[in-house]
Amino acid sequence: xxxxxxxxxxxxxSTLPRLKVLNLFETSTxxxxxxxxxxxxLLNGGEDVGLAxxxxxLTQFEQAGLLVRQHFENGKSVFELNKGDHHDHIVCxxxxxxEEFYDKAIEARQEKVTAELGFAIREHSLHIYADxxxxxxxRKP
Amino acid sequence: xxxxxxxxxxxxxSTLPRLKVLNLFETSTxxxxxxxxxxxxLLNGGEDVGLAxxxxxLTQFEQAGLLVRQHFENGKSVFELNKGDHHDHIVCxxxxxxEEFYDKAIEARQEKVTAELGFAIREHSLHIYADxxxxxxxRKP
DNA sequence: ATGCAAATGATAATCGTTCTTATTTGCATT
DNA sequence: AATGCAAATAAGAACGATTATCATTTGCAT
Ligand SMILES: [Mn+2]
Ligand SMILES: [Mn+2]
Ligand SMILES: [Zn+2]
Ligand SMILES: [Zn+2]
Numbered sequence: 001x002x003x004x005x006x007x008x009x010x011x012x013x014s015t016l017p018r019l020k021v022l023n024l025f026e027t028s029t030x031x032x033x034x035x036x037x038x039x040x041x042l043l044n045g046g047e048d049v050g051l052a053x054x055x056x057x058l059t060q061f062e063q064a065g066l067l068v069r070q071h072f073e074n075g076k077s078v079f080e081l082n083k084g085d086h087h088d089h090i091v092c093x094x095x096x097x098x099e100e101f102y103d104k105a106i107e108a109r110q111e112k113v114t115a116e117l118g119f120a121i122r123e124h125s126l127h128i129y130a131d132x133x134x135x136x137x138x139r140k141p
Numbered sequence: 142x143x144x145x146x147x148x149x150x151x152x153x154x155s156t157l158p159r160l161k162v163l164n165l166f167e168t169s170t171x172x173x174x175x176x177x178x179x180x181x182x183l184l185n186g187g188e189d190v191g192l193a194x195x196x197x198x199l200t201q202f203e204q205a206g207l208l209v210r211q212h213f214e215n216g217k218s219v220f221e222l223n224k225g226d227h228h229d230h231i232v233c234x235x236x237x238x239x240e241e242f243y244d245k246a247i248e249a250r251q252e253k254v255t256a257e258l259g260f261a262i263r264e265h266s267l268h269i270y271a272d273x274x275x276x277x278x279x280r281k282p
Numbered sequence: 283a284t285g286c287a288a289a290t291g292a293t294a295a296t297c298g299t300t301c302t303t304a305t306t307t308g309c310a311t312t
Numbered sequence: 313a314a315t316g317c318a319a320a321t322a323a324g325a326a327c328g329a330t331t332a333t334c335a336t337t338t339g340c341a342t
Contacts, residue, residue, distance in 0.1 A: 013339060015289060035330080050291035055330065071214050073266070075298090076329065090260055103254050109247045110269060117240055119231055119271035125214070126267045128251060130260035154308060156320060176299080191322040196299060216329090217298060 010064035017049045021057050025067065025081045032098045034076045072127060088126040095137045151205035158190045162198050166208065166222045173239045175217045213268060229267035236278045 007014040007022070020042055025033070028041070039054045058079050061067040067079045072091060088106075090099040106126070114121040131137075148155045148163070161183055171178070180195045199220050202208040208220045213232060229247075231240040247267070255262040272278075 013288070015339070017290070052292080052331080053290055056290085059331095071212070071216075073212050075216070090255055090258060092260065093263055099258055099260070101254050101258065103250055106247050106250045106254075109244055109250075110267075113242050113244050113247075114231055114269055114271055117231060117242060118274045119233065119240070119269070120274060121269055121271045122234055124267065124269040126251075126265065128255055128260070128262055128265040130255055130262045133259045133261060154319065156308070158321070193300080193323075194321055197321085200300095 006066065010061075010066065012060060012064060017053045018057050018060075020047050020049060021054065022061070022066065025079070031080045031100075032070065032078045033080075034078050036076070038079075071125065073129070088128070090128040090130055092132040092134075092137065093129050094131055095134075097132055097134070097137070099132075147207065151202075151207065153201060153205060158194045159198050159201075161188050161190060162195065163202070163207065166220070172221045172241075173211065173219045174221075175219050177217070179220075212266065214270070229269070231269040231271055233273040233275075233278065234270050235272055236275075238273055238275070238278070240273075 007018055012018060021038060024038060024041060030037070033041070035051070035055050035058055038058070039049065039051050042049050042054075058067060058069075058077075062069050062079065065082055068082045070078045070080065070089065072078055072089075085102070086107075087100040087102045090101060091097070092099075110124060111121060148159055153159060162179060165179060165182060166174070169182070174182070176192070176196050176199055179199070180190065180192045183190050183195075199208060199210075199218075203210050203220065206223055209223045211219045211221065211230065213219055213230075226243070227248075228241040228243045231242060232238070233240075251265060252262060
């Protein structure tokens, strides 16, 4: 789907580390990954990159609009491929599984409430923390 | 409003640092303050406490239900007096001003959406980032 | 093939927060 | 009011996530 061109278009040279990181996001089953996640997965896959480079590249991809950054409550930034949409997140408190959702009614009410209070809305984050009733919830630490 | 008894009731000895911190939250015009905020305000007011103590006390107050912790996007924890309610936040991107709101419709939709996806909702955070149209928005750095 | 700006990666530094530990304090008991 | 002691404090070390520094390497236009 994404090709090296995407990097060029974003004004980024298509270097090995950047291609590795982009490829990981395109092929991984995990949509939401932290810098540490990316670093470890690449290392385990025999691809070695520097941790500092991973951080740098993730930020560049965010600025280029390739990735979107999320701030969950565990203190670390999590990134995901930019699908061009907007969605909110449900995070399982037991296994960390992340589910995405979009609710038109919620979005509309946010606009309304914010406008009524005299603000011009720019962005928002709605994070729901829950227990997934999934029988296979693996209770990841 | 709160008295030393509140500390005792929470199983906390009424020590000087704890009384200072509690009093600050009760009298400050700023409802939402970080550990660093509390520490600096007390110091400027001639009350000296250790920064580590501020962190410890804030966490204890949170556990005792006296304070509520918020995670905004700047990476630092922010605390506010527990009014016993639930509310969400609008943060001005220009001046940092925090406005509180509660919208029954949003809360209801969250329950519904989450249940439909097979989760049992525990908590959530909704943070709206906006520009306040306030003429006196002081554009704090 | 050559040159060079841009990118990398090892490491140091920073920031918010927590931990460690010697000292002090609240407070119940004489 | 003096004593005893568990609990709390404060200074600084330690920590985890992230960013900055800078010598070396790489992509890529010539
Ligand atoms: Mn997502
Ligand atoms: Mn609030
Ligand atoms: Zn789960
Ligand atoms: Zn403002």
